[in-house]
Amino acid sequence: MLTIGEFxxxxxxxxxxxxxxxxxxxxEPARVDPSSGYRYYDAAQIPTAQVISKLRExxxxxxxxxxILLTQDPAARATLVTEHLQxxxxxxxxTQAAVASLHRLLRPGxxxxxxxxxxxxxxxxxxxxxxxxHTDVLxxxxxxxxxxxxxxxETVGPPGGLYDNALFTRGRGHVSVHxxxxxxVPAVGRVRSTELPGAELAVAVHAGVHDTIDVTYGELGRWVxxxxxxxxxxxxxxxxxxxxxxxxxxxxxxxxxxxxxxxxGAG
Amino acid sequence: MLTIGEFxxxxxxxxxxxxxxxxxxxxEPARVDPSSGYRYYDAAQIPTAQVISKLRExxxxxxxxxxILLTQDPAARATLVTEHLQxxxxxxxxTQAAVASLHRLLRPGxxxxxxxxxxxxxxxxxxxxxxxxHTDVLxxxxxxxxxxxxxxxETVGPPGGLYDNALFTRGRGHVSVHxxxxxxVPAVGRVRSTELPGAELAVAVHAGVHDTIDVTYGELGRWVxxxxxxxxxxxxxxxxxxxxxxxxxxxxxxxxxxxxxxxxGAG
DNA sequence: CGCAACCCTCCCCCTGCGGGAGGGTGCACA
DNA sequence: TGTGCACCCTCCCGCAGGGGGAGGGTTGCG
Numbered sequence: 001m002l003t004i005g006e007f008x009x010x011x012x013x014x015x016x017x018x019x020x021x022x023x024x025x026x027x028e029p030a031r032v033d034p035s036s037g038y039r040y041y042d043a044a045q046i047p048t049a050q051v052i053s054k055l056r057e058x059x060x061x062x063x064x065x066x067x068i069l070l071t072q073d074p075a076a077r078a079t080l081v082t083e084h085l086q087x088x089x090x091x092x093x094x095t096q097a098a099v100a101s102l103h104r105l106l107r108p109g110x111x112x113x114x115x116x117x118x119x120x121x122x123x124x125x126x127x128x129x130x131x132x133x134h135t136d137v138l139x140x141x142x143x144x145x146x147x148x149x150x151x152x153x154e155t156v157g158p159p160g161g162l163y164d165n166a167l168f169t170r171g172r173g174h175v176s177v178h179x180x181x182x183x184x185v186p187a188v189g190r191v192r193s194t195e196l197p198g199a200e201l202a203v204a205v206h207a208g209v210h211d212t213i214d215v216t217y218g219e220l221g222r223w224v225x226x227x228x229x230x231x232x233x234x235x236x237x238x239x240x241x242x243x244x245x246x247x248x249x250x251x252x253x254x255x256x257x258x259x260x261x262x263x264x265g266a267g
Numbered sequence: 268m269l270t271i272g273e274f275x276x277x278x279x280x281x282x283x284x285x286x287x288x289x290x291x292x293x294x295e296p297a298r299v300d301p302s303s304g305y306r307y308y309d310a311a312q313i314p315t316a317q318v319i320s321k322l323r324e325x326x327x328x329x330x331x332x333x334x335i336l337l338t339q340d341p342a343a344r345a346t347l348v349t350e351h352l353q354x355x356x357x358x359x360x361x362t363q364a365a366v367a368s369l370h371r372l373l374r375p376g377x378x379x380x381x382x383x384x385x386x387x388x389x390x391x392x393x394x395x396x397x398x399x400x401h402t403d404v405l406x407x408x409x410x411x412x413x414x415x416x417x418x419x420x421e422t423v424g425p426p427g428g429l430y431d432n433a434l435f436t437r438g439r440g441h442v443s444v445h446x447x448x449x450x451x452v453p454a455v456g457r458v459r460s461t462e463l464p465g466a467e468l469a470v471a472v473h474a475g476v477h478d479t480i481d482v483t484y485g486e487l488g489r490w491v492x493x494x495x496x497x498x499x500x501x502x503x504x505x506x507x508x509x510x511x512x513x514x515x516x517x518x519x520x521x522x523x524x525x526x527x528x529x530x531x532g533a534g
Numbered sequence: 535c536g537c538a539a540c541c542c543t544c545c546c547c548c549t550g551c552g553g554g555a556g557g558g559t560g561c562a563c564a
Numbered sequence: 565t566g567t568g569c570a571c572c573c574t575c576c577c578g579c580a581g582g583g584g585g586a587g588g589g590t591t592g593c594g
Contacts, residue, residue: 002492003560003571003572004571004572005570005571005572006492006497006498008436009432009436009488009498010484010485010488010489010491010492010498011485011488012432012435012436012481012484013435013436014436014437014551014552015436015571015572016551016552016553017550017551017552019573019574020550020551024550033559035559036558036559036560036572036573037558037559037572037573037574038559038560038571038572038573039572039573042492043488043489043491043492043493044489046485046486046488046489046492047372047485047489049485050368050372050481050482050485051369051372051373053481054365054368054369054372054481055369056550057361057362057365058362058365058366058369061549061550062549062550074373074375077373078373081369081373085366088362088366092359094324095324095325095355098321098324098325099325099352099355101317101321102318102321102322102325102348105314105317105318105321106318106341106344106345106348108341165276165279168279168280169275169276169279169280169281169282170281170583214279214317214320214321215317217277217279218277218278218313218314218316218317219313221276221277221278221310221313222277222310222311222313222314223310224277224310225269225273225277225309225310225313226310230273231273231276231277270540270541270591271540271541272539272540272541281582281583282541283582283583283584284581284582286542286543287581287582291581300590302590303541303542303589303590303591304541304542304543304589305540305541305542305590305591306541306542323581328580328581329580329581437552438552
């Protein structure tokens, strides 16, 4: 039987942290003296404490750590851990993208994004839509696109997507993926035929991988504001050239279109 | 002039977040209406907002972001940013170490660390000591070791270190590095000659890189507790074989010694 | 003028940890 | 059998950086 202080020393955790883990139901002391409330730990609990410690170093939330600890089956447990490692990899990718954006933003001189105003007509599309979290967009997109591919035989243009603004500002929002079509397709699975309404779009083209697409977004936003326009509705991305067209990422072309209207008020 | 909502839409930040950045002095609105308190932004502020956003994605604290934004000189600014990128790399290394430890901990079966009790005599050493933060230990160690190398001509054994427990449980503690010597060396810089007191040590040897050294620590702690011993004083590491001896990390050998004493009380 | 959409401030909540106050326990030593 | 001290307890507050929501003022279109 070890006192909390001794156990802290063995596990390189602080006494406070051990108490918190007890409170959170992560690491129950082997014995709690009913009269004094003193916590006593067993040496056999050291590995458990270390697993918690390592998971915390990986920023796994306490609730998820508890879930992992409660999972007895080694295979199921490994699955849970792998999910978190996957999350770490995603985060790493996002970090690298942020670094790339940052470099481009801090590079002196304007980014020099060409913007044009364009009136686009209504277009019949096959679409898949949903409300998703910002972090899940990529995975969702892949699934939705695969579903579209399976249903739609003939397209009359490059695929695109609509991204509700709440996706960015609230971390969750309405998203849809579409391909333009000449005639309606039958509703299969999540695929629907609908009309993408016409609009006046402020359009910019982003070249290369999406790592630094925010810079293009920013320039587009600046242009829109500078031309006394206001944004009306979700942003439209059109994938003129993407991974399905060429493996050379530098050749990719993404068109960003922001529906705008002229502000009637002040100049 | 953009309202906060419009500006939020352009920058993909939430209205709340923009207000917080204003409050924190990171992004002052171009104009604040004195009567209504409404914030109005200029399109030219979009790139600034994006820089903030990207730095935040890299977990740069708001205070440091402000520092970076206030730095006009591009070179000085680049230095500040690079410092944070360095921090990210360190964190990545720690993450990888944690993943390695975790895998080893979750592998079924005991880790099988051999522990022995050993009485070590007092030893004259040349030492460098300081109080440092846990995250700085590696860098500090390299500097201290270099200083020892420069001063001490002849050693009579492998180098070692003492690590105060507070280093782990409080994130900051007393640390010292030493090499055993036959005769005192003159005090130069931070180097001092002193006697490392004799002690009864519970000793385990960790093989390979330090990524998974916590597992060995845990096993050692378990052994100590199982043998009704208690820890008395800072842990001692001895670098039997290290990077200065062989470039093959798998061959490295680190001896971990925990000063212990027999518990007189209950069994 | 009415009304909806927007904006304001203020307060509380979340996560995971640390500091410190105020008070009870355990145990060696005299 | 004290006595002293290190240890332990609970409870409250702080930090970062953000979200939710209440309650109330502004803006601007129809």
